[in-house]
Amino acid sequence: MTLIAPRTLITAGAAGIGRRMVEHFLEAGARIIVCDVDETALARLAEERPQVTGVRADVSDEDDVVRLFKTARERLGGLDNLIANAGIAGPALPVEEVSLEDWRRTMAVNIDGMFLTVRAGVPLLKTAGGGSIVTLSSAAGKFPYPLRTPYSASKFAVVGFTQTLAAELGPAGIRANSLLPGVVEGERIERVIADKAAARGVPEAEMRAQYARFAALETMVSPDDIAAMAVYLCSPAGARISGQAISIDGAIRSLA
Template structure:
């Protein structure tokens, strides 16, 4: 009976995995960390916020953590060197770090803001993957989960830097899945929709100000394009990632998985 129960456990296989989560000290990243830690994973995270890193250390004193900007190659190298020393290897990379980028018409967007959004949301995933893959190969395989967005499935007016980066994540994910599959490395993308939290509040506030309506009216407009008429939570995303890292997700690769209450359009 115990063996049967274990086979039915959707979290089976996570315990003991060594997992690196970028931007893991807050928001979706923290929800992922909590979910995986509850299932027995060993964690190493990075973030750019000192206060969040300190709070993470208090909640997870045994986990590794470092201040690092994923768009900075030197920071990424230091992070992976520290993770290798702390964890002794790697079984999964969660490429979670990203920024919202600017809101505005394409003719009003500062090129520096464009570059910064691409650098963090897309190039950062490349810089982390290039260091993670040799470690995953040494472990005999593993999993890479790249954070995209519903904006990586639909065009997103007035958010072109963000949407462009997130479409790029889909191409990056599917290419890596083909490249790394023979090495027993699975690569998938998560596409969150409207995720409750400070970042989404800021996006809705900025768009409301741009078109001259109230925050409440703009929020209603956003949710009118969601079939279930609600936002999703960071923990919803964490649950999907736990599935992908578990034995239950052993044959899921190259997929773009929406966690979005069925966003119909942006």
């Protein structure tokens, strides 16, 4: 699958889902710049994929975001696709035990960071004559998620933000869609499972099995599943898709 246009920025692109997105977008012919807060992962990416420009940036820091998009203009000459992937899990605690600091940090990365990223990227997409914005929400942006109030609230916000972008930016030829992954294989979900098992006082194996049962297919999803959909939305096949919240979750029915 090829892209409509190649210049692509991926936030949190040095590890996890973002790293798989790098591989899928490279296969589709993209020229890529990524940011990440993990300097070790950025160094590994530079070694493995020297054609990808990596920038150390925290999306919740306005100065970092300004510097990131300055680099995008310098290295890519503009932007066609913006993949707002950065996010954190936040605490796994009963709401009365969530600190204001943890609440604000989760919101700062998951929604403030997305706003800062999009605000900086839209002028470049308009200059390009249009483009694609893909944001990362979650099944927790569709279903209530007990013990994860900061995360779920932020991911519901991402969906509303993205659908509003689609309405606002459509006349400029800019499409905006949100991906809602289910339970994604990897280190982050293992940390969440461990924290939630501890909060509920149950074995981790029992909590892991419960997570698998959330989906009708009784399976977690792969980062590759998510990356492939992001490429699709930036390809000619996705040229008329905008304003959608697309679930990639094996048919999750509940997170409770």
